[in-house]
Amino acid sequence: MSGLAPAVERVVGELCKLPGIGRKTAQRLVFHLLRAPASEVAALAAALAELPEKVRACPTCFHLSEGGLCPVCSDPRRDPSVVCVVEEPANVLAVERTGAFHGLYHVLGGVLSPLKDVGPEDLRVNELVERVRSGKVAEVVLALGSNVEGEATAVYLSRLLKPLVPAVTRLAQGLPAGADLEFTDDLTLARAFENRRNY
Amino acid sequence: MTLDLLQADRIRCLRAVSLEPSRGLTLLHGRNGQGKTTLLEAAYLLATGRSFRTPRIEEAVRRGGGPLRVAGRVSGRAGETDLAVVVDGGARRLAADGAEVGLEAYLGRLEALVLSAERERVLRGGPDERRRFLDRGIAGLAPAYLRTLGECRRALEQRNALLRSGGAGRRAEVEAWDERLAAAAAAVHRRRREYAVRLAAALAEPARAVFGPGETLTVAYRPSPAAAGEAGPHGFEDAYRRALRSGASRDGALGFTGEGPHRDDLLLELEGRDLRKYGSAGQVRAAVIALKLGKLRLYREERGENPVLLMDDFDADLDEERAGRVAGFLQEESVQAMLTTSKETLAGALGVPMRKVRVVEGETRAA
Numbered sequence: 001m002s003g004l005a006p007a008v009e010r011v012v013g014e015l016c017k018l019p020g021i022g023r024k025t026a027q028r029l030v031f032h033l034l035r036a037p038a039s040e041v042a043a044l045a046a047a048l049a050e051l052p053e054k055v056r057a058c059p060t061c062f063h064l065s066e067g068g069l070c071p072v073c074s075d076p077r078r079d080p081s082v083v084c085v086v087e088e089p090a091n092v093l094a095v096e097r098t099g100a101f102h103g104l105y106h107v108l109g110g111v112l113s114p115l116k117d118v119g120p121e122d123l124r125v126n127e128l129v130e131r132v133r134s135g136k137v138a139e140v141v142l143a144l145g146s147n148v149e150g151e152a153t154a155v156y157l158s159r160l161l162k163p164l165v166p167a168v169t170r171l172a173q174g175l176p177a178g179a180d181l182e183f184t185d186d187l188t189l190a191r192a193f194e195n196r197r198n199y
Numbered sequence: 200m201t202l203d204l205l206q207a208d209r210i211r212c213l214r215a216v217s218l219e220p221s222r223g224l225t226l227l228h229g230r231n232g233q234g235k236t237t238l239l240e241a242a243y244l245l246a247t248g249r250s251f252r253t254p255r256i257e258e259a260v261r262r263g264g265g266p267l268r269v270a271g272r273v274s275g276r277a278g279e280t281d282l283a284v285v286v287d288g289g290a291r292r293l294a295a296d297g298a299e300v301g302l303e304a305y306l307g308r309l310e311a312l313v314l315s316a317e318r319e320r321v322l323r324g325g326p327d328e329r330r331r332f333l334d335r336g337i338a339g340l341a342p343a344y345l346r347t348l349g350e351c352r353r354a355l356e357q358r359n360a361l362l363r364s365g366g367a368g369r370r371a372e373v374e375a376w377d378e379r380l381a382a383a384a385a386a387v388h389r390r391r392r393e394y395a396v397r398l399a400a401a402l403a404e405p406a407r408a409v410f411g412p413g414e415t416l417t418v419a420y421r422p423s424p425a426a427a428g429e430a431g432p433h434g435f436e437d438a439y440r441r442a443l444r445s446g447a448s449r450d451g452a453l454g455f456t457g458e459g460p461h462r463d464d465l466l467l468e469l470e471g472r473d474l475r476k477y478g479s480a481g482q483v484r485a486a487v488i489a490l491k492l493g494k495l496r497l498y499r500e501e502r503g504e505n506p507v508l509l510m511d512d513f514d515a516d517l518d519e520e521r522a523g524r525v526a527g528f529l530q531e532e533s534v535q536a537m538l539t540t541s542k543e544t545l546a547g548a549l550g551v552p553m554r555k556v557r558v559v560e561g562e563t564r565a566a
Contacts (some may be wrong), residue, residue, distance in 0.1 A: 112357075112372065112375065113357065114357050114358075114360035114361035114364060114366065114372075114376075115356060115357055115360045117364070119366070119369075119372065120372065147350075148350050148353040148354045148357065148379060148383070149357070151379050151382075152354070152357065152375045152376050152378070152379040153375070155374075155375040155378040155379060156371060156372060156375035159371060159374070159375070160371065185343040185346070186341060186343045186344075187343050187346055187347055187386075190386075
């Protein structure tokens with residue numbers, strides 16, 4: 001037995017279910033909350049309670065939104081002719097941080113993986129096809145992971161989309177910024193060679 | 200590089216053994232079950248942090264209690280290093296020059312090649328043994344190859360999972376995995392082909408030394424699918440993709456992928472005859488030794504120094520003449536080797552200077 005009061009044990013148990021949090025971390029968080037003012041704890045509880053009620057998937061791109069379009073889709077300055085396909089909402093944040101992309105997104109909700117029984121019907125592939133077909137999309141950028149599943153998904157989507165849209169592109173693979181050739185593994189270096197470009 | 204001092208304690212039957220191997224050949228002799236192979240195991244453990252006899256290192260801890268400890272001094276191009284490996288229960292600690300380090304930082308100070316009965320399966324066993332031989336050799340020279348291999352395996356597993364779940368009819372999906380598999384397979388194919396060619400070249404001289412002048416040992420990479428292999432390293436990807444497409448319905452019925460790098464093999468022939476099918480025990484043993492010496496040469500080409508060679512049951516299936524030729528070759532190449540035998544008289548028969556060490560009931564005695 002843990003020797004914790006049942007109310008404490010309940011919170012620890014719930015926190016343990018979160019990714020990256022083990023029992024010790026969960027206990028530390030709970031002890032912190034026990035010392036914090038009641039108002040702070042109530043604010044956290046209220047914020048958590050709102051989460052499933054208020055947060056929805058954007059009806060256009062399936063990024064997170066609070067009812068209606070997400071902040072990216074509702075921004076009139078964004079270029080709707082370029083759509084960047086990513087795996088998860090977290091990837092939208094990563095691309096947004098770069099400030100290098102001004103189009104819209106499409107969140108697939110995963111990648112193809114027969115081992116995990118994930119096929120195209122489990123992803124937002126039909127929605128993407130509809131979007132490309134009905135809208136004025138000039139380019140689809142496939143920004144999926146460079147692992148086996150991400151690349152197979154990219155191949156699948158590119159074949160599906162090529163007849164429907166003028167340009168289907170993918171992110172370049174090559175040297176990480178600031179990298180030294182000597183310390184770059186040969187797989188990355190080989191891909192950087194394959195993707196070399198003119199000055 | 201050379202191993203100048205080897206200490207082993209509480210590893211299987213060994214008790215506080217301290218041995219200064221010769222920089223040339225050291226012959227460990229003694230009756231069965233005295234601890235000769237365990238001394239080689241200790242040297243290998245010192246080099247790799249692993250045993251070549253068991254994947255569960257705790258099995259090597261002396262019955263009745265550990266901790267197991269092996270230690271040694273290595274000198275090579277990088278200077279002198281003290282190494283130690285301690286196994287206590289399930290925990291393994293590695294130390295270099297007195298400082299505890301992780302496995303990745305530890306490796307590379309002492310390189311050991313081992314030739315034991317287990318490793319001889321490379322010739323008599325199934326093709327998977329020979330693929331592992333190739334892959335281990337490649338990864339030894341270019342560690343990033345393991346990632347390439349992992350990608351290929353993963354793409355294959357995914358494609359097979361799709362086929363097993365009855366997805367063969369979903370053409371677009373199968374073709375997406377074909378594409379990915381073909382790209383990953385081409386990278387594996389290129390590496391294996393290149394390594395096999397280098398090995399074939401490195402093997403010629405050791406093979407002549409082991410077999411004598413009359414018999415020629417050849418090694419050839421047999422890629423799958425065969426037709427794609429003929430397309431050459433650059434045509435492989437396209438040819439394999441075509442083979443996957445034309446084999447799709449067969450693969451769908453089988454529920455797995457019938458062709459690809461997971462079906463590669465390495466063919467060893469003596470005078471044009473397949474050793475695996477027609478080789479005598481002595482020929483197979485000689486061929487395995489030649490392969491190992493070829494690997495040793497590749498290693499030296501790449502790193503500029505010899506690894507330490509550990510040969511268990513050195514004279515098994517070798518007549519005295521052939522054993523003498525192997526020992527002579529090792530001496531000519533300035534290889535440091537530790538050899539075990541149950542025949543005390545072997546040293547005299549080999550005609551090569553060597554340090555003789557007698558192993559009796561877990562202890563060593565200079566002889």
